[in-house]
Amino acid sequence: MDNFDVLVVDDESDFRDSLIKRLKKRNLNVFGAGSGEEALAVLKEEAVDVVILDVKMPGMSGIDTLSAIKRLKPLVEVIMLTGHASVEVAMEGMEMGAFDYLMKPMDIDELLYKLQDACKKKRLNEKRQRPVSPRSTGIAS
Amino acid sequence: MGEQELNELRASFASRYHHFKLLLSANNKALEIMSDMEKALSGDRTFSMSFVRSQSTAVAVNVFSIVKNLDALAPEKYGELYGRLKEIQEGINETLAARKMPGSDRLVIPLFEIGRNMADVVGSKMANIGEMANTLSLPVPDGFALTSAAFNRFMEESRLQAEIDRRLQSRQGENISELYALATEIQNLIVSTPLPDSISKAIHEAYQELEERTHKGVTVSLRSSALGEDGSETSFAGQYRSILNVSADNLDSAYREVVASKYGLHAIIYRQSRGIRDEDVAMCVGCMAMVNAVSSGVTYSQNPLDSADDSVIINSVWGLPKSVVDGSVAPDMFVVKRNPVEISRREIRLKTQKFVCYPEEGVCRMDLTGKEKSLLPSIDDDHVRALARIALNLEEHYGVAQDVEWAIGPKGTIYLLQCRPLKQMETKEAKKAISDAPTVIVSGGGTASPGAATGEVFVLRKSSDVLRFPHGAVLVAEQALPRWAALLSHAAAVVTEQGSLAGHLANVAREFGVPAIFGVEHAVGILENAGLVTVDADGQAVHRGRIEEILLNARAGKKNLMEGTAVHEALKAAVEWIVPLNLLDPDAPSFKPKNCKTLHDITRFCHEKAVHEMFAFGREHHFSERAAKQLFYKVPMQWWIINLDDGFDKDIPWKLVPLENIASIPFLSLWEGINAEPWQGPPPMDAKGFMSVLMQAATNPNLESSMPSQYANRNYFMLSKNFVSLTSRFGFHFCSVEAIISERAGENYASFQFKGGAADLSRRIRRAQFVADVLEEFGFRAEIKDDGVFARVEGHDAALMKEKLVILGYLLMHTRQLDMVLANDHAYVTHRAKMLDDVARILAERAAKTPPPTLEPEPAPAAL
Numbered sequence A: 001m002d003n004f005d006v007l008v009v010d011d012e013s014d015f016r017d018s019l020i021k022r023l024k025k026r027n028l029n030v031f032g033a034g035s036g037e038e039a040l041a042v043l044k045e046e047a048v049d050v051v052i053l054d055v056k057m058p059g060m061s062g063i064d065t066l067s068a069i070k071r072l073k074p075l076v077e078v079i080m081l082t083g084h085a086s087v088e089v090a091m092e093g094m095e096m097g098a099f100d101y102l103m104k105p106m107d108i109d110e111l112l113y114k115l116q117d118a119c120k121k122k123r124l125n126e127k128r129q130r131p132v133s134p135r136s137t138g139i140a141s
Numbered sequence B: 001m002g003e004q005e006l007n008e009l010r011a012s013f014a015s016r017y018h019h020f021k022l023l024l025s026a027n028n029k030a031l032e033i034m035s036d037m038e039k040a041l042s043g044d045r046t047f048s049m050s051f052v053r054s055q056s057t058a059v060a061v062n063v064f065s066i067v068k069n070l071d072a073l074a075p076e077k078y079g080e081l082y083g084r085l086k087e088i089q090e091g092i093n094e095t096l097a098a099r100k101m102p103g104s105d106r107l108v109i110p111l112f113e114i115g116r117n118m119a120d121v122v123g124s125k126m127a128n129i130g131e132m133a134n135t136l137s138l139p140v141p142d143g144f145a146l147t148s149a150a151f152n153r154f155m156e157e158s159r160l161q162a163e164i165d166r167r168l169q170s171r172q173g174e175n176i177s178e179l180y181a182l183a184t185e186i187q188n189l190i191v192s193t194p195l196p197d198s199i200s201k202a203i204h205e206a207y208q209e210l211e212e213r214t215h216k217g218v219t220v221s222l223r224s225s226a227l228g229e230d231g232s233e234t235s236f237a238g239q240y241r242s243i244l245n246v247s248a249d250n251l252d253s254a255y256r257e258v259v260a261s262k263y264g265l266h267a268i269i270y271r272q273s274r275g276i277r278d279e280d281v282a283m284c285v286g287c288m289a290m291v292n293a294v295s296s297g298v299t300y301s302q303n304p305l306d307s308a309d310d311s312v313i314i315n316s317v318w319g320l321p322k323s324v325v326d327g328s329v330a331p332d333m334f335v336v337k338r339n340p341v342e343i344s345r346r347e348i349r350l351k352t353q354k355f356v357c358y359p360e361e362g363v364c365r366m367d368l369t370g371k372e373k374s375l376l377p378s379i380d381d382d383h384v385r386a387l388a389r390i391a392l393n394l395e396e397h398y399g400v401a402q403d404v405e406w407a408i409g410p411k412g413t414i415y416l417l418q419c420r421p422l423k424q425m426e427t428k429e430a431k432k433a434i435s436d437a438p439t440v441i442v443s444g445g446g447t448a449s450p451g452a453a454t455g456e457v458f459v460l461r462k463s464s465d466v467l468r469f470p471h472g473a474v475l476v477a478e479q480a481l482p483r484w485a486a487l488l489s490h491a492a493a494v495v496t497e498q499g500s501l502a503g504h505l506a507n508v509a510r511e512f513g514v515p516a517i518f519g520v521e522h523a524v525g526i527l528e529n530a531g532l533v534t535v536d537a538d539g540q541a542v543h544r545g546r547i548e549e550i551l552l553n554a555r556a557g558k559k560n561l562m563e564g565t566a567v568h569e570a571l572k573a574a575v576e577w578i579v580p581l582n583l584l585d586p587d588a589p590s591f592k593p594k595n596c597k598t599l600h601d602i603t604r605f606c607h608e609k610a611v612h613e614m615f616a617f618g619r620e621h622h623f624s625e626r627a628a629k630q631l632f633y634k635v636p637m638q639w640w641i642i643n644l645d646d647g648f649d650k651d652i653p654w655k656l657v658p659l660e661n662i663a664s665i666p667f668l669s670l671w672e673g674i675n676a677e678p679w680q681g682p683p684p685m686d687a688k689g690f691m692s693v694l695m696q697a698a699t700n701p702n703l704e705s706s707m708p709s710q711y712a713n714r715n716y717f718m719l720s721k722n723f724v725s726l727t728s729r730f731g732f733h734f735c736s737v738e739a740i741i742s743e744r745a746g747e748n749y750a751s752f753q754f755k756g757g758a759a760d761l762s763r764r765i766r767r768a769q770f771v772a773d774v775l776e777e778f779g780f781r782a783e784i785k786d787d788g789v790f791a792r793v794e795g796h797d798a799a800l801m802k803e804k805l806v807i808l809g810y811l812l813m814h815t816r817q818l819d820m821v822l823a824n825d826h827a828y829v830t831h832r833a834k835m836l837d838d839v840a841r842i843l844a845e846r847a848a849k850t851p852p853p854t855l856e857p858e859p860a861p862a863a864l
Helices: A013-025 A036-045 A062-072 A087-095 A108-129 B003-041 B049-073 B080-096 B116-134 B148-157 B160-169 B176-191 B197-213 B248-263 B265-273 B370-374 B381-398 B463-468 B482-489 B504-512 B523-527 B548-555 B566-578 B599-620 B623-627 B665-674 B690-699 B701-706 B761-777 B798-821 B825-849
Strands: A005-009 A029-033 A050-054 A077-082 A100-103 B108-110 B143-146 B220-226 B242-246 B283-289 B295-300 B312-318 B332-338 B341-347 B353-357 B363-367 B402-408 B414-421 B440-443 B446-449 B452-460 B474-479 B493-498 B516-518 B532-536 B541-544 B629-633 B635-643 B656-658 B715-720 B723-730 B733-740 B749-755 B781-785 B788-794
Touching: A005 A013, A005 A036, A013 A029, A013 A108, A029 A036, A036 A050, A036 A062, A050 A062, A050 A108, A062 A077, A062 A087, A077 A087, A077 A108, A087 A100, A087 B049, A087 B080, A100 A108, A100 B049, A108 B003, B003 B049, B003 B566, B003 B599, B049 B080, B049 B160, B049 B566, B049 B599, B080 B566, B080 B599, B108 B116, B108 B197, B116 B143, B116 B148, B116 B220, B116 B283, B116 B414, B143 B197, B148 B160, B148 B197, B148 B283, B160 B176, B176 B248, B176 B265, B176 B463, B197 B248, B197 B283, B220 B248, B242 B248, B248 B265, B248 B283, B265 B482, B265 B504, B295 B381, B312 B381, B332 B381, B341 B381, B381 B402, B381 B414, B440 B523, B446 B504, B452 B463, B452 B493, B452 B523, B452 B548, B463 B482, B474 B482, B474 B523, B482 B504, B493 B504, B493 B523, B493 B532, B504 B516, B532 B548, B566 B599, B635 B656, B665 B715, B665 B723, B665 B733, B665 B798, B733 B798, B749 B761, B749 B798, B761 B781, B761 B788, B761 B798, B761 B825, B798 B825
Parallel strands: A005 A029, A005 A050, A050 A077, A077 A100, B452 B474, B474 B493, B493 B516, B629 B656, B635 B715
Antiparallel strands: B108 B143, B143 B283, B220 B242, B220 B283, B295 B312, B295 B402, B312 B332, B332 B341, B353 B363, B402 B414, B440 B541, B446 B516, B452 B532, B532 B541, B629 B635, B715 B723, B723 B733, B733 B749, B749 B788, B781 B788
């Protein structure tokens, strides 16, 4: 899959910077944000395809940020990434439409696959939103 | 069909296919995690709560993903699954919830209020000290305890716990040196985090009250008193910090240092190995007036090395008890008979140093000279008898043998510093059958922990060697130091030249089930370059190389380390909601969402339905009739192909698709296997049998027009570049192959399902066994249920996966010989041998044809 735009949201700057650097090496366009508020600001300006979102941040929580992203840009896919495994929070995130919920430590290749899958889903959804015919295909998703 | 209509259909198909792929990927991941959890349960390694939480969360997320993607394939149809999932998830949550902490919210409790029943508030060490002081009126230095409430408040208010949990979960692998770095990081974090004001204030108020009860400027010792620290089953001794002779100025930082020692390397490894939940260990701290000891030591109310000997054993040194506890000085030893109390033996040893208090703060080490050094006993006979009586008192009070630490003040007063249950070794017939086998390199010493094991020798000389210790090596060292304990979860066996069989290292070795021999003379020099050895702890000998016989004899005794621990229980409870499979038969009326009791059930249900929906989509839209193309290879063949996505290398406008335009990687490998070996046997015995039809379909193009056009009776491939699904159904027979092959090794898999037949059940079962047997030979995991076989292989790189598909293709064509195989055992064996030969040859020819893959440099293992 060719390159697409990713936003990394994590309050821990060391982790964020190193992830951004590594994803850039894989030829992705990567933006960074240190908080939920900052993430929303970036999303308003840039055409981001997939957001990698830390679950536990001071200020706006990951879950609140997820819900704000889904309101602002419903087609943008969000992958939650966390150092705090919690079945409850994970399910909450998935129910709110997160594409996936991954736990640190995270294999970079696996993360890349998830990003590609998420981006592909977004592209497919975009295509189907564009009306190709006045008739519905009858297939929802 | 209009162009636009077809495009719409394609677009929705592409989307469906993507959902299907995501579902398969989540399905594989979920199954992988389940098998990982089951393996952990069997006790082949140790794990912590963060493993249990991460795996439970990951499996729940993937199953959610599966349900969501199935919902996208068949909107609303299986909506009920969300409810089932929710209920199961709540069940899991309950099993993982942290235990309620004790109700008391007092941060500090003075010693005179503490009793034995307060172990969950002040830790067992302080509870015992309180018991000695208040119930038994024994002399104990005055002091107070910082409670579990204080610890919890510190960890919560400063957000330390969340940060520590995050770092522990995010850690990489099991590598000791990385874990060491992490342990250091976490301890630094704790030490550098200011105490909440409420705690600091409570400490200083308690200290002032202690000053009033003792004297102005009293210095104190701070000792760990973690919850569960001194339980009789686990020996935490020596893993946490004690800080001696602390002045008022440094109470806060000393408290934080003791708290931080909860995350020492040894302690982390120890908790994990013993299945202790991190969150169950609140670090309480005992703070007691310092005794500037003239001499001190440890009393065992019975012989720790021999449960048949009830003599009291007293070890004593000059100065503070530090040197007897850490083993740096050989102590004087007194053996006392109990009834009546009578000294039966004295061993006065060479004592080279002692620890004493500096007047203001801290502890110093002094070299000893003169008579004090070697001639004078460090305690007199009156003290010996008094100490023995105290130990016997305590034994009677608690009902079990005791291990008592004490100090004697400048005026000769005995102060008790702690007491705990003594762990005694079973009496053992001294096995003096010193082996004279020619393989013995060195022998002698005592069995510190029974059993036998093999590994490469690694000699430990200094602390930093710990970080280089290879997993599974035999630990060889001069002394049995407590600090080697952290390695015992990594070591195969332990051999030392010196060390007490009752010491910390021996205790931990026994708990871990690591064979150990202590006191083997010249072991370091002799074993230094020995390489691979077998340590026979029961026979007190080290053998050159790997001696199977010895290992086999010892293996019977190996135990599951985690069994019965809190962490193991938590995993077991969670697994109950996750792993058991109740929905076995997709054709049974009970195969319904409401009967999904576990995540595995949901996974199984969804996978079955997803495959069904993918086919149904084609049927309901008459898609297969229009979109299915007939395979053309020299002539039109009886195979139909549905291109899901990018399975052809270009648009094919015709009803026939030439083989050379097919770009599906797994299809081409399967096809290669189907055609690899021409069928030369006799005509099929059962003309109506599935395999014969399959064969004819593949080889006899004349059948084309006579085939019924019903979907159900055709051989259908659905494919994309990385995916193939073959479904064949004829009469009573059903067979399917499904595979994904891409550069994502983790998602690669191939499955093969075969079921049915017209023969009687026992013959069909025999056939299923044969197929399973052959598949297992080629690295598939095969399960037989009645007359069905389900085989699966996954997770290999693309090259190996292609080979597996070639094998499946071959088997598809050639298992029809099974009709004959059913006849007798001889045929079974012959046919099995022929098939294995054929496959070996096909793979060899294939390897000769295929140029070796270009060797790309392996990227370094990357994780975040």
